[in-house]
Amino acid sequence: MRVSSALGISVVCLALALSAGAARAEVLGSSAVPLSAEKAKEAECPLGDLAADAAGSAMQAELALVQASQLRPAVIPAGNLTREALTGALLYPDEEIVLVRISGEQLQSALERGLSMLPKPSTAFLQVSGITVTFRSDAAAGHRVDQIKVGREALSLAKEYRVAMPASLAKGALGYFRIFKNLEAETTGPALGDALCNFVSATGVIPPVVEPRLRDLSKPDE
Numbered sequence: 351m352r353v354s355s356a357l358g359i360s361v362v363c364l365a366l367a368l369s370a371g372a373a374r375a376e377v378l379g380s381s382a383v384p385l386s387a388e389k390a391k392e393a394e395c396p397l398g399d400l401a402a403d404a405a406g407s408a409m410q411a412e413l414a415l416v417q418a419s420q421l422r423p424a425v426i427p428a429g430n431l432t433r434e435a436l437t438g439a440l441l442y443p444d445e446e447i448v449l450v451r452i453s454g455e456q457l458q459s460a461l462e463r464g465l466s467m468l469p470k471p472s473t474a475f476l477q478v479s480g481i482t483v484t485f486r487s488d489a490a491a492g493h494r495v496d497q498i499k500v501g502r503e504a505l506s507l508a509k510e511y512r513v514a515m516p517a518s519l520a521k522g523a524l525g526y527f528r529i530f531k532n533l534e535a536e537t538t539g540p541a542l543g544d545a546l547c548n549f550v551s552a553t554g555v556i557p558p559v560v561e562p563r564l565r566d567l568s569k570p571d572e
Contacts (some may be wrong), residue, residue, distance in 0.1 A: 377430045377455060379550040383558045384428050387421040387439060391471035394564040397421055397439055397475025400540065404549035406479040406493040409449040409514035409539045413480030413500060415460065416521050419473035420445070420542065431556070436546050443543025446517045447533035454507040457481075458495055459529045466491040478563050481505075484545040496567055516542055 387397035398421060406414030420442055426435050435541050437443040452460075461483055464476035468487040484496040498505035517538075539545065549558065 352353075355534055358557040360503065369379050371435060376433050378433055378436070378547055379554050379556060380569070381426070381431055382390040383426050383556075385426040385431075385556070386424075386432050386437070388423050389471075390418040390421040390477065391473060391475050392468060393475075393557075393566075394419070394477065394562060395421075396559065397426065398422075399479065399563065400549070401546055401560050402477045402479035404546040405447045405514040405542060406550075407549050408447055408545035409451055409512075409537065411480070411514035412512045413478065415519060415543075416477045417464075417473065418471075418475040418477065418514060419524060420516055421477070428514055431550050433547050436550060437543040440546065442516070442518075443546075444541045446541055447514055447539040447545055448517050448538040449539065450513055450515065450520050450530075450533050450535055451510045452513055452533070453531070454498075454509050454511065456507045456529055457488060457511060457513070458505065458507065460526060461485075461495050461498065462492050463526060463529060465494045468494075474526070482561070482563050482565070484565045484567055486568045487566050512536075514539070 353424055383396060385397040385400060386566050387395050389395055389437065398416060401421065402414045402416045405416055420440055422441055424438050424439050426439055461476060465485055467474070479498060482499045485494045486496060487494060500511065517535070519526060520530060520533050520535060538547070
């Protein structure tokens with residue numbers, strides 16, 4: 351009986367392992383271009399755009415911010431996108447996304463913080479969704495942002511915006527505690543990895559980003 355029971359448990363464990371493996375290998379969608387995060391710590395990147403879009407969509411936010419420390423310096427080739435490839439491209443796929451309300455002034459300060467180390471790479475660099483930013487990397491740190499648009503509207507420093515971001519960023523990680531003081535989550539959402547997979551599954555084919563979201567005016571030819 352003991353041998354039979356042990357055999358039964360082994361069969362169940364094997365079935366569960368095969369099921370988990372099949373889930374990781376499941377094709378959720380595809381991408382028209384390679385999804386790179388090799389320069390996520392110093393510039394906008396395709397995987398950063400996608401992660402930020404996924405976070406914003408999961409929380410139905412006006413915009414989203416994802417710090418570069420969330421992304422592995424990897425490249426997912428163009429073509430089919432599996433759950434394993436997507437979650438494997440994140441350093442912390444299990445971290446929850448939160449929805450917070452921040453002022454336009456806080457948003458501008460956060461963007462300045464993210465750009466402050468350029469041209470050096472920084473884990474605090476922000477990948478964005480829902481906004482476009484023009485800046486000058488050769489200007490003094492803290493004074494690099496030239497213009498911010500939320501959608502098609504110019505940023506209002508006094509207005510509050512609904513922003514999705516990883517919980518650690520909202521808690522002030524990577525030096526953002528000076529900007530996001532006493533910030534409380536309005537809503538807690540899914541893990542970033544789940545949000546990314548759900549977004550790809552719902553979108554189907556991920557198109558290339560046509561208009562840059564982060565444009566360095568110091569490098570007009572890029």
